[in-house]
Amino acid sequence: VRKEIVFVKVSDIKRVLILGAGTMGRQIAFLCAMHGYQVILYDLSQDILDAALGRIGELNRRFVLQGSIDPDEPGKITARITCTTDPSEAAKDADLVSESLPEDPELKARVFAQFDGLCPDRTIFTTNTSLLVPSMFADRTGRPEKLVALHFHDVRTTNVVDVMPHPGSSPQVVELVRDFARSLGQTVIMLERENSGYVFNAMLTSLFSSALTLASNGVASVEDIDRAWMGVMNTPMGPFGIMDQVGISTVWIITDYWAQQKGDAQGAANAAFLKQYVDKGLLGAKTKKGFYEYPNPSYNAPDFITRNTETNTNLQG
Ligand SMILES: NC(=O)c1ccc[n+]([C@@H]2O[C@H](COP(=O)([O-])OP(=O)(O)OC[C@H]3O[C@@H](n4cnc5c(N)ncnc54)[C@H](O)[C@@H]3O)[C@@H](O)[C@H]2O)c1
Secondary structure, X not given: OOOOOOOOOHHXXXXXXXXXXXXXXXXXXXXXHXXXXXXXXXXXXXXXXXXXXXXXXXXXXXXXXXXXXXXXXXXXXXXXXXXXXXXXXXXXXXXXXXXXXXXXXXXXXHHHHHHHHHOOXXXXXXXXOOOOOHHHOOHHHOOHHHEEEEEEOOOOOOOEEEEEEOOOOOHHHHHHHHHHHHHOXXXXXXXXXXXXXXXXXXXXXXXXXXXXXXXXXXXXXXXXXXXXXXXXXXXXXXXXXXXXXXXXXXXXXXXXXXXXXXXXXXXXXXXXXXXXXXXXXXXXXXXXXXXXXXXXXXXHOOOOOOOOOOOOOOOOO
């Protein structure tokens, strides 16, 4: 072990460095600051950091409105967050790094290697990757024993995280990362071994794949597939409603990627089915149209389960 592990307890962690201030980095920055950590938010441009701070302001307001934080908290939370585009400044005195860079193993490896040279020896590295596994770039980080995946879901609506070591992670570091996640009020799903997609996303991917196979093979309509799931499971949304929330282009990219990796013909048919929506700009809730139309999707109607007469019209015309 090149760099000694010096942390013995989670209270030794004071400063968290967030690499990448995009969709997830800003949420994680907010969550850490909300739980009292000093946060350094690092990205390539000041514009991105300014946008991130704007978004953190919105998160503050949302959390006040839902009663999760007191009205006097937002000022304190924002004051704990420092933004910088200077890597040395960012790395100085960081106790734990949370990486939310784009989903590219080469880029993650390169930036981790850069920060290995800049961070103190004690700094723990965590990655928020969705589908990669840490062993893909562990050696390139220069401190494989201090690398663990700490994967967040949408912090606005859930507090479940995955903690996933790779074979070279130090058990002591894994425990610290688990305790750190708990200190953020998160429920920790502990993986015993590496698995692409962790636990929840692995199940969700299978659900999406089954639903897409049914639809692309013309077995049942999008609405009836959702109706079956919702009617039996008593959930407010079915698989296609969930895909609209995730974003159809995101689901398409992942489906297409794995179909190509595995040479899977059904996966390719599922990707082609999704691509029809992507090509028409029907990306889901964020574009107000996807499998359903928003803000009032038909699955929200009280009689959606009992009324099964409509057909999905978004792809026609
Ligand atoms: N979006 C989600 O719902 C979600 C959920 C869980 C995990 N993740 C994972 O989190 C990671 C980030 O996803 P995201 O959706 O936040 O991506 P994003 O594209 O919104 O943000 C990535 C950020 O990284 C910055 N960046 C790129 N290269 C950089 C570099 N060399 N140095 C510093 N910053 C750099 C970009 O400017 C951008 O702001 C990915 O690995 C993704 O798989 C995403």
